[in-house]
Amino acid sequence: GDSVTQMEGPVTLSEEAFLTINCTYTATGYPSLFWYVQYPGEGLQLLLKATKADDKGSNKGFEATYRKETTSFHLEKGSVQVSDSAVYFCALRTSGTYKYIFGTGTRLKVLA
Amino acid sequence: DVKVTQSSRYLVKRTGEKVFLECVQDMDHENMFWYRQDPGLGLRLIYFSYDVKMKEKGDIPEGYSVSREKKERFSLILESASTNQTSMYLCASSRAGRGEQYFGPGTRLTVT
Numbered sequence: 058g059d060s061v062t063q064m065e066g067p068v069t070l071s072e073e074a075f076l077t078i079n080c081t082y083t084a085t086g087y088p089s090l091f092w093y094v095q096y097p098g099e100g101l102q103l104l105l106k107a108t109k110a111d112d113k114g115s116n117k118g119f120e121a122t123y124r125k126e127t128t129s130f131h132l133e134k135g136s137v138q139v140s141d142s143a144v145y146f147c148a149l150r151t152s153g154t155y156k157y158i159f160g161t162g163t164r165l166k167v168l169a
Numbered sequence: 170d171v172k173v174t175q176s177s178r179y180l181v182k183r184t185g186e187k188v189f190l191e192c193v194q195d196m197d198h199e200n201m202f203w204y205r206q207d208p209g210l211g212l213r214l215i216y217f218s219y220d221v222k223m224k225e226k227g228d229i230p231e232g233y234s235v236s237r238e239k240k241e242r243f244s245l246i247l248e249s250a251s252t253n254q255t256s257m258y259l260c261a262s263s264r265a266g267r268g269e270q271y272f273g274p275g276t277r278l279t280v281t
Contacts, residue, residue, distance in 0.1 A: 089268040100173075100259055100272035101212075108268060146211070150268060155200055155219055156227075157270060161211035 059084045063147045063160035070137055070167050078132040078163045080121075080147035088149040090114075090123055090130040095144045095162070104132075104145070137167045172196070173273035175260050181279045188247040190276050192260030199265040201243035203227075203235065206257040206275070218243055219265070250280045 064079040082088065089108045093101040105114030110125035119134045130147060147160040176191035194201065202217040204227075214227030216235040224235050232254060236244045243262075247254055257277050261270040 091269060093272075098274075100274045101261075101270075102272070103269045106268055155217055155225070156214065157202075159212040161209065 059088070059149060059151055059156075059158045061147050061149055061158050061160040063145075063163055066144075066162070066164040068163060068165050070165070072139055072167055072169050073136045074167075076132070076134040076137045076141075076165070078145055078147075078165070080130045080132065080160060082128050082130065082147075082149050082158075084128075084149055084151050084158075086151045086153065088151045090121070091148040091150070091157075092119070092121055092130070092132050093146040093148060093159075095146065097143070101146060137165070139167045139169050141165060142167045173260055173262055173271050175258075175273040175276050177276050178274060179277050179279075181281065182247075182250050183281055184251060186247075186250050186280075188250050188278065188280075190245040190247075190258055190260075190278070192243045192245070192262075192273055193241055194243075194262040194271070195241065196262070196264075196271070197240065198262035198271075199240075200263045201237065202261040202263075202270065203233075203243065203245045204259045204261065205229070206259055212259065215245065250278075252280050254278065255280045 091106045092104040094104045105116045107114040107123035113122045144162045173194045203215040204212040218224045218237040234246045260273040263270045
């Protein structure tokens with residue numbers, strides 16, 4: 058079945074460091090791909106999305122490119138801030154279904 | 170802005186009690202979802218609904234039921250709460266055919 062694998066956390070970085078959180082997927086058909094962020098004590102918020110191969114989603118300095126050949130959707134940010142400390146979830150939705158498949162989440166901690 | 174609200178942020182119940190968790194969305198979304206979130210396990214789908222009075226089981230429906238009498242409201246029911254149902258419960262909604270889900274703030278349920 059469909060699945061999402063993302064890197065284990067926690068990831069600890071200093072402020073202004075470069076961030077990469079890896080995400081790979083297995084899916085039948087052509088999924089839409091998402092990154093969600095969860096701040097402490099809150100629900101998930103959509104961070105960015107991509108709906109077809111080679112699409113790049115971007116928001117708040119974060120980027121991710123839909124790579125069909127490597128079945129990946131890695132999240133990147135050039136310079137992280139303390140306020141980016143949160144849990145990040147990679148997710149997919151296969152066309153023609155209602156279901157979303159989530160990775161287990163990666164906790165990011167950014168130190169001042 | 171889409172708003173998804175959940176009836177309680179924190180709830181403490183006793184084993185064997187019947188528990189109702191309510192979710193309301195204000196954007197006329199067709200699809201609504203209930204997840205539980207546990208450390209190390211990510212989000213797991215309990216039930217979803219694609220229309221009023223329509224529901225489908227997710228990955229872990231045992232011990233839960235749902236009700237959707239109006240389009241904007243989706244209730245999760247724990248018929249007889251047990252300690253292994255202590256968790257964070259997240260409600261989400263989405264348009265039919267659209268990619269992203271919108272999440273509520275979550276209800277942290279403790280069963281003692």
